[in-house]
Amino acid sequence: MLRILEFLYRLRALLLFVFLEIIAIWMVVRNNSPQGAAFFNSSMALTGSLLKTQADIVGFFNLAEENQDLASQNASLLQQITLLAPYDSISGDGLDSTFRNSYMVQSARVVGQTLRLSQNHLTINKGSNQGVKEGMGIFNQEGVVGRVKTVSNNYSVGISLLNTGLLVSSKIKSSDVFGSINWDGENPLEAKMLYIPRHVLANPGDTVVTSGFNAIFPEGILIGTISEVAPATDQNYLNITVKLSADFSKLNHVYLIENTELSELDSLYQKAEISDEY
């Protein structure tokens, strides 16, 4: 017995090493699964406020560009309002459920993010106190950015679109063919569009938008444009590369979108025994 203990004592460094490695790998696996979240992440108050201070300082130098973007977005929104104004009496009276708005939007700021890993995340300066919930979509005026993963009181962590674990339901705008956008971990400017059958005519330059099928994003939010179409090694699907429209290296102001009917949809899916990973 004593000999065994002595033997183990001599191996203590190795044993501790194996133990700590197992903990680390287990935390990685837990963090990367869609349901699980890391115990410690950057939405914690201390980390969040530190990252926010940094973002405040860096953001100061981009104010002019930021203002220009917001002004141009205001202009396009104003134009949409003037287009929609004649229909105001229809959409406003709430009698017709076709026009009922089931999405709530609020603005937020990205205070920290990674770009060069294969599982990229971003930190946002709003949390449960401001009404942010897990599963909300994140986008900016350029296109889809990601999805909220974990929420703390004043900060939240989102999965970036540049994360090999995130699938976004999407469609080719011109042909209305549905597929999924998934990042392959290689180039932060491009992503792959999966599950587009071979018979579909997809051309470089076609716009790819969200499909509205997965209940995070409403239909029609820009994701990017097709940059390359190639016959895949797999016989059934095309290998489509999409140039992402959002510039992830310059993320600052983003919008969080919540589907207020998500719980109803979820319970419906559960009844129908469809698994939906958002």
Place this chain on the structure above:
Amino acid sequence: MNIRNLLSYLAWGIILVFLQVLLFKNLALFGVGLCFLYIILILHLPINTSPISLLIISFGLGLVVDIFYDTGGIHAAGTTFLGFIRPLWLRAISPTGGYDEDTEPTLQEMGTGWYLTYILPMTFFFCLIFFTVDQWGTLGFLNILNKSFFSSILTALLAILVQALFFKRRRGIL
């Protein structure tokens, strides 16, 4: 290690973590070269540090950086491995006559030639573990090697640069 040394290591560690998460986190050379300067905290601990405390310090440091990177435990996996192989590698490349007690394996103490043979493989193995865990199953091994190679060179270069610029004194780090 007396209390003054301990405090100076703590301060040095905090500075390194701050630099890492505020500055080097956003740095990527040609999209493949990442910089993990904070690992020199582990690499520069005194040579007679016990393996157990080395492992615990490494794991803790990795975890702190993980929180800022939102990577779960990828950094912790890498730094723990680093803490484990450090004594082995130090023994493998020990100069004739062995080390002095309480020496820190830094550029000033050991000279450029020895330091390069020390830091390059260590940073490379750290990066190898880091990118392997990060890209598990998504990209090929060649991609991991490529990223590890450039990241380790960048990290080693920065480590040498920092020491050459800021640590003129022969002993002590602060």
